[in-house]
Amino acid sequence: MASKENKIALNDNLFIGEGMGRKCYIHPNDKNLCVKIPTLRGQRSSQREINYFKRLHKRGKSFEMIADHKGDVATNIGKGNIYELVRDHDGQISQNLEYYLSLRDKNITSKMVKLIEELRVYLKDQYILFSDLDVDNILVKKDSVNSHKLIVIDGIGDNNQIPLLEYIKPLGVKRCVKKWDLFKIKIAKKFPNLDKSIKGFND
Numbered sequence: 001m002a003s004k005e006n007k008i009a010l011n012d013n014l015f016i017g018e019g020m021g022r023k024c025y026i027h028p029n030d031k032n033l034c035v036k037i038p039t040l041r042g043q044r045s046s047q048r049e050i051n052y053f054k055r056l057h058k059r060g061k062s063f064e065m066i067a068d069h070k071g072d073v074a075t076n077i078g079k080g081n082i083y084e085l086v087r088d089h090d091g092q093i094s095q096n097l098e099y100y101l102s103l104r105d106k107n108i109t110s111k112m113v114k115l116i117e118e119l120r121v122y123l124k125d126q127y128i129l130f131s132d133l134d135v136d137n138i139l140v141k142k143d144s145v146n147s148h149k150l151i152v153i154d155g156i157g158d159n160n161q162i163p164l165l166e167y168i169k170p171l172g173v174k175r176c177v178k179k180w181d182l183f184k185i186k187i188a189k190k191f192p193n194l195d196k197s198i199k200g201f202n203d
């Protein structure tokens with residue numbers, strides 16, 4: 001059993017944000033990592049995601065556009081899961097895609113649209129399954145003043161965990177196409193002006 005000394009201490013000063021299933025904190029010992037604490041209702045999906053990440057590691061996938069799972073840790077508020085924390089080149093925690101699209105700046109929007117297509121191609125080429133992609137679960141990492149990259153922070157793996165999808169690729173690909181269509185519908189609902197430009201983003 002982990003002794004008290006091995007536990008890391010999380011507090012409100014380290015709090016970054018929360019969703020329906022997890023609270024997210026800056027790791028007190030490493031500013032480039034975060035610790036996610038699942039709520040009772042978020043426990044199953046968190047564990048499912050972590051198990052999937054472990055299989056992605058075994059399969060040698062690229063983690064270029066997803067925030068990688070880096071292990072687990074005992075905390076003062078329960079068991080936590082460590083992930084890469086997405087920060088911009090200036091050290092700020094990256095904003096999400098919803099923030100950038102909400103700026104309604106033509107140049108930024110067209111940049112984001114290109115990045116959305118890059119993300120689709122990356123997930124497809126790496127054959128990484130995803131479930132609830134949304135504009136608030138994708139961060140936009142500013143690598144430099146002019147260079148941006150999308151990083152998915154939530155919703156990796158299939159939410160039904162149908163094992164066949166991972167091993168019978170045509171089934172998984174079909175599922176990803178369907179999930180990507182749902183993502184596009186979500187984007188178009190929030191940003192109707194993007195409907196046309198993202199429509200063609202499929203095979």
Ligand SMILES: Nc1ncnc2c1ncn2[C@@H]1O[C@H](COP(=O)(O)OP(=O)(O)OP(=O)(O)O)[C@@H](O)[C@H]1O
Nearest residue numbers: 016017018019020021022024067084085086153154
């Ligand atoms: N890797 C990360 N880097 C920076 N911030 C993060 C990271 N992961 C999560 N966050 C922040 O913490 C919030 C909650 O995390 P997360 O989306 O994983 O929780 P969730 O409960 O699974 O969300 P949902 O309700 O979408 O299922 C995010 O919206 C984001 O603000």
Ligand SMILES: [Mg+2]
Nearest residue numbers: 019136137154
């Ligand atoms: Mg989320």
